[in-house]
Amino acid sequence: MAEVKTVNLTVDGKQITTPAGTLLIDACKSVGIEIPAFCYYPGLSLQGACRMCVVRVEKMPKLQTACTTPVAEGMIVTTESEEIAQSRKGILELLLGNHPLDCPVCDAGGQCELQDMTFKYGASGSNYVETKNHKEEQQWSPVVFFDRPRCILCYRCVRVCGEGMDVWALGVQNRGSSSVIAPNGGDHLDCEECGACIDICPVGALTSGAYRYKTRPWEMNHTATICTHCGDGCKTTLGTRQDNAGSEIVRGDNRDKSGINGDFLCIKGRYSFDFANREDRLTQPLVRQANGKLEPTTWEVAIEHVGKRLREVRQTRGGKAIGVIGSNRTTNEENYLLQKFARMVLQTNNIDHHRTADYPALLAALGGAANKAASLRDFEKAPAMLVLGNDPTEQHPALAWNIRTNVRTNRSRLYLANHADIKLRRQAKAAIEIPAHGYGALIRYLAGQESEFVPNDTATKFREALLAEPELVIAFGSEFRGRDLETLVAWALTLPNCKVAALGDYVNSRGAADMGVLPDFLPGYAPAAEGAGFADEYGAPLPTEPGMNLVQMMDAAGRGELGALYVVGSNPVSRYGVEPAVLANTFVVVQDMFLTETALLADVVLPAANLYEKSGTVTNTYGDIQLVKKASDTSGVRTDFEMIVRIADKMGARAQSMVPFGKGLRADLGQSRGAQSGEADRHAVWLAANNYEPKLSPFDPFATFDEIQRLVPSYAISRFELFSGADKAMRTDLVQIANFPADRADLVLPANDTLFTSGTLGRYSKVLHEVMESRETSPAETAAD
Amino acid sequence: MSTPTTIFSAELAARLDRLVTLYPVKRSALIPMLLYAQDEIGYCSDAVVAEAAVRVGITELDVRNVLSYYSMLRQKPLGKFHIQVCTNISCMLRGGYEILEHCQHKLGVHENKGVTPDGLFSVEEVECIGACCWAPAVQVNYDYVEDVTPASMDAAIDKYRQLARPQ
Numbered sequence: 001m002a003e004v005k006t007v008n009l010t011v012d013g014k015q016i017t018t019p020a021g022t023l024l025i026d027a028c029k030s031v032g033i034e035i036p037a038f039c040y041y042p043g044l045s046l047q048g049a050c051r052m053c054v055v056r057v058e059k060m061p062k063l064q065t066a067c068t069t070p071v072a073e074g075m076i077v078t079t080e081s082e083e084i085a086q087s088r089k090g091i092l093e094l095l096l097g098n099h100p101l102d103c104p105v106c107d108a109g110g111q112c113e114l115q116d117m118t119f120k121y122g123a124s125g126s127n128y129v130e131t132k133n134h135k136e137e138q139q140w141s142p143v144v145f146f147d148r149p150r151c152i153l154c155y156r157c158v159r160v161c162g163e164g165m166d167v168w169a170l171g172v173q174n175r176g177s178s179s180v181i182a183p184n185g186g187d188h189l190d191c192e193e194c195g196a197c198i199d200i201c202p203v204g205a206l207t208s209g210a211y212r213y214k215t216r217p218w219e220m221n222h223t224a225t226i227c228t229h230c231g232d233g234c235k236t237t238l239g240t241r242q243d244n245a246g247s248e249i250v251r252g253d254n255r256d257k258s259g260i261n262g263d264f265l266c267i268k269g270r271y272s273f274d275f276a277n278r279e280d281r282l283t284q285p286l287v288r289q290a291n292g293k294l295e296p297t298t299w300e301v302a303i304e305h306v307g308k309r310l311r312e313v314r315q316t317r318g319g320k321a322i323g324v325i326g327s328n329r330t331t332n333e334e335n336y337l338l339q340k341f342a343r344m345v346l347q348t349n350n351i352d353h354h355r356t357a358d359y360p361a362l363l364a365a366l367g368g369a370a371n372k373a374a375s376l377r378d379f380e381k382a383p384a385m386l387v388l389g390n391d392p393t394e395q396h397p398a399l400a401w402n403i404r405t406n407v408r409t410n411r412s413r414l415y416l417a418n419h420a421d422i423k424l425r426r427q428a429k430a431a432i433e434i435p436a437h438g439y440g441a442l443i444r445y446l447a448g449q450e451s452e453f454v455p456n457d458t459a460t461k462f463r464e465a466l467l468a469e470p471e472l473v474i475a476f477g478s479e480f481r482g483r484d485l486e487t488l489v490a491w492a493l494t495l496p497n498c499k500v501a502a503l504g505d506y507v508n509s510r511g512a513a514d515m516g517v518l519p520d521f522l523p524g525y526a527p528a529a530e531g532a533g534f535a536d537e538y539g540a541p542l543p544t545e546p547g548m549n550l551v552q553m554m555d556a557a558g559r560g561e562l563g564a565l566y567v568v569g570s571n572p573v574s575r576y577g578v579e580p581a582v583l584a585n586t587f588v589v590v591q592d593m594f595l596t597e598t599a600l601l602a603d604v605v606l607p608a609a610n611l612y613e614k615s616g617t618v619t620n621t622y623g624d625i626q627l628v629k630k631a632s633d634t635s636g637v638r639t640d641f642e643m644i645v646r647i648a649d650k651m652g653a654r655a656q657s658m659v660p661f662g663k664g665l666r667a668d669l670g671q672s673r674g675a676q677s678g679e680a681d682r683h684a685v686w687l688a689a690n691n692y693e694p695k696l697s698p699f700d701p702f703a704t705f706d707e708i709q710r711l712v713p714s715y716a717i718s719r720f721e722l723f724s725g726a727d728k729a730m731r732t733d734l735v736q737i738a739n740f741p742a743d744r745a746d747l748v749l750p751a752n753d754t755l756f757t758s759g760t761l762g763r764y765s766k767v768l769h770e771v772m773e774s775r776e777t778s779p780a781e782t783a784a785d
Numbered sequence: 786m787s788t789p790t791t792i793f794s795a796e797l798a799a800r801l802d803r804l805v806t807l808y809p810v811k812r813s814a815l816i817p818m819l820l821y822a823q824d825e826i827g828y829c830s831d832a833v834v835a836e837a838a839v840r841v842g843i844t845e846l847d848v849r850n851v852l853s854y855y856s857m858l859r860q861k862p863l864g865k866f867h868i869q870v871c872t873n874i875s876c877m878l879r880g881g882y883e884i885l886e887h888c889q890h891k892l893g894v895h896e897n898k899g900v901t902p903d904g905l906f907s908v909e910e911v912e913c914i915g916a917c918c919w920a921p922a923v924q925v926n927y928d929y930v931e932d933v934t935p936a937s938m939d940a941a942i943d944k945y946r947q948l949a950r951p952q
Contacts, residue, residue, distance in 0.1 A: 168844050168846065168847070169846070170846075171844075171846040171847060171849065171850040172850055173849055173850055173853035173854075174853045174854065175853075175854045182846065182849070182850070183846075184844060184845070184846040
């Protein structure tokens, strides 16, 4: 890497050394000197509109704007003085000239940059006597409201929408004092509804339909957790407030920019938490009565019933007659515990989930290679990127954001191969269009193998340019599975400095696969047939024959061979179009938030907490492991983790063998001389070796996280960094899948969600429905004014 | 690069086709394009905006951002003859305001840029039109009327009315 040229300058008497080309405002920030600015926003183009960042630079005439002035050798800068304060105060007085002083009711009150600056520079008085020019607020979309008089015309929203989102839905019309931010639809917005304009607004001019007039910022608790929707795993900070049924989420944003997604959130991360507050959410366990109806009952009765029936089926028909379907939206701890429960207690390998990417094939193809799996962060800075299939703008909005940002700010080269004309093509340096079923042929062509792909001139150049790239990250959609995926990864491993990422669909699809919610793999992709020491660790014999997959389970149920089906946070009946009659003779237990199609067929329905109501970890589709923190609460519901533990308990399993909590699981420090003599409590030893305290509750998911970290080598990541909010990449080098069957059924069924759908959760999200409905009706009807 | 469906005459369409090739970036052609379009259509209608956006490869919103900034680009139709009365200092001193009021009174249009019911005339108060030597001065479309008096203004209005009458 070329040596970075640096320059030395003096700011407020402090000596600073900073890379040449740095803007003065950033150079000051790096040494803790804050220069106020409304229009400046890191990463976006420079505007120089607000004049708040003025500083005195010696030997330069007039005050200079720090946001547009690059540092220079020997520069001597003053950032606070009487003169500067006077200038800023004057600017504020002008900005406040028409600004309504409705801070007490404004959403931004308490976290408004204009308010902060007014407090700092004391421009509360005004020399203006003219009446303020009032305009009614306008609704531009279900989520975006505009309050024109509050706007200070900083252009941040215009730039983040255009440059950041590549949507260009906002502009500035008219000029001078009649300038106004205008939406592209005339009186409404036709955009991706990401809400970035609202978050980035320094004042309360753009406000959110979800949050408007609901509360004040200081009345909320703020919890940074992971969005429950797509596979990108963005960090979203949820603002919660006490309500009658626990605590309610009123706002989602990412103002602290601390997450893997930086500045970005899409509509789902920002607004689609509203499913949690639905009136029709389940808050009581339901058990099917003799009259065939689902009736509410107590937790004790429901769990007892589930435990009893599952025990009966296990005793009379064996574990093979029980099926378990896991979730894409539960935590790693819950997934791990679910497979442990299935294998250890239910004695079955019949465990599966709705698969949206062929992760086992990916990890098998990587073959224990280190640093070959791309993190979401790699797409922020890689000098070249290849996207095969998928439509990241719709299905992986954070990835699309990173790609756009990388192209814009680092001139990264984007290569695109797709069967559709996807939006990212606008950023692509080179793109080729291929048939919908031509991905396998394409990758064989790129890899220089025999292929039915007929290259034209564009394709030849595309391949040449790709092969000439010294460093490349590849993201591929669910178009690649099995052998095609293997070819792709094998080719990628031959390229210099190449990393790959498989694009799966839900927040913890990757975690479900990693944690062994699969009929043929244990946690960490240990083959179920070999057991890989898990039987020893669990202290129980485990079934070794690979179980039935989801489709086979449904077939078995149809043949009357499935005595019981335990469904956690999934809706297979709707997703796979299962006929209700198929499950007629199966005892079905469903844990979910709503009466889904599957829940309607169940014998017992247990009301579950969602991802915002629990703690644990999740792994995004790139393998980045992140911490989930409990933000809100709904009375009556329980986490899937707790329910699994309680059902296991009712089935006679010892709680400590399910979740390693408390001290002394089978501690023997050499006192006894029996059969267990000398057998150390490995978990206790591991905890002690790592200086971790044993967890005190059987419902503490981090007790299971301890066990995961101990038993799944690929999850042996730094817990300090993880718990302090950082994302840590799963260790692919510690996954070893030997003898990966070439004919393994991948069963990948892509969710094909758009920006405004999100599986079952999307169906229960009011805001997503409103946005979709607003698109179907005529624009005039959607606008409020 | 010809736009397949155009709302403009063949001559103008050809001119606009060439216009976008004259600049390093196509969007630089936007302002002259809107001016030419306005001369032919009378104002920058929604259709003009839509076609201009396609021709220079930007969004309609971007076209409107520019269109709304410049006061000589108009988004509403004006009269066939647009009377622009200067009231800047030279004209003001020589009776520009009287001429403006006279026009408004005679034609019965009292708001700025108002149009007569027959659509023939519109009156606008404008800033300096660069004819201070002949103040007060009035510009009708691209013609100048100089050293205007109420009487000569009446004569000019009559002349334009005659012009508009079918021969």
